[in-house]
Amino acid sequence: EIVLTQSPGTLSLSPGERATLTCRASQSVSSMYLAWYQQKPGQAPRLLIYGASSRATGTPDRFSGSGSGTDFTLTISRLEPEDFAVYYCQQYGSSPLLTFGPGTKVDIK
Amino acid sequence: EVQLVESGGGLIQPGGSLRLSCAASGFTVSSNYMSWVRQAPGKGLEWVSLISSGDNTHYADSVKGRFTISRDNSKNTLYLQMSSLRVDDTALYYCARGHVLGFFDLWGRGTLVTVSS
Numbered sequence: 103e104i105v106l107t108q109s110p111g112t113l114s115l116s117p118g119e120r121a122t123l124t125c126r127a128s129q130s131v132s133s134m135y136l137a138w139y140q141q142k143p144g145q146a147p148r149l150l151i152y153g154a155s156s157r158a159t160g161t162p163d164r165f166s167g168s169g170s171g172t173d174f175t176l177t178i179s180r181l182e183p184e185d186f187a188v189y190y191c192q193q194y195g196s197s198p199l200l201t202f203g204p205g206t207k208v209d210i211k
Numbered sequence: 212e213v214q215l216v217e218s219g220g221g222l223i224q225p226g227g228s229l230r231l232s233c234a235a236s237g238f239t240v241s242s243n244y245m246s247w248v249r250q251a252p253g254k255g256l257e258w259v260s261l262i263s264s265g266d267n268t269h270y271a272d273s274v275k276g277r278f279t280i281s282r283d284n285s286k287n288t289l290y291l292q293m294s295s296l297r298v299d300d301t302a303l304y305y306c307a308r309g310h311v312l313g314f315f316d317l318w319g320r321g322t323l324v325t326v327s328s
C-alpha cells in the first residue's frame with residue numbers, strides 16, 4: 103500500500119520568499135500519476151500541477167513541480183499573498199487506487 | 212458553464228443511509244472518470260470512490276461494501292449511495308472530474324454529511 107508523506111507539516115514564510123514543499127511516497131510512483139492541489143479555507147481544492155511537473159490551466163508560472171520515483175517537490179518561487187493555503191500531493195494507480203498526502207500548510211510568518 | 216453541484220447531504224443517525232447527487236453541466240459525466248472525495252472537519256482529503264468512463268468502479272477500503280457509486284447519463288448526474296453510515300463518515304463530500312492520468316481538474320463545492328445520534 104502506497105502512503106504519501108508531506109513535509110513540512112507547516113511552512114511559515116513571508117511574501118516574496120521561496121517555498122519548497124516535499125511529497126514522499128512509500129513506494130515508487132510513476133511521475134505521470136502525481137498531482138498537486140491548493141486548498142484555501144472554505145474552498146474546494148484546485149489542481150495546480152499534474153504529471154509531476156505540468157502546470158494546470160491557470161496555474162501561475164511561479165509554481166513548479168519536479169521529482170520522480172518516491173520524491174516529489176512543489177516549489178513556489180516567490181510567494182504572493184494569495185498563495186498562503188494548504189497544499190496536497192496525490193498519486194493514482196497504485197494500491198490503494200488513489201491517495202492524497204496529509205497536506206502542507208503554508209502560512210504567513 | 213462547466214461545473215459540478217453536489218446535493219443530498221444532511222444529518223443522519225449511525226447505521227442510516229443517504230444518497231448524494233452531483234449534477235454536472237458543461238461536459239458529459241459518462242465520458243469522464245468521476246470521483247467522490249471527502250474531507251472530515253479540519254482534516255485532509257480522502258478519496259472515496261471512482262467510476263470510469265467504462266463503468267468500472269473502485270472504492271477506498273474504508274467504504275467498500277457500504278458505498279456505491281453510479282451515474283445517470285440521461286440526467287448527467289453522479290451519485291453516491293451510502294449505507295451503514297458511521298460517525299467517522301462525517302465529512303464534506305466533494306464530487307470531482309477525473310482524468311485518465313488520475314488527477315482531478317474540476318471540483319464541486321461539496322455537500323456536508325454529518326453522522327451523529
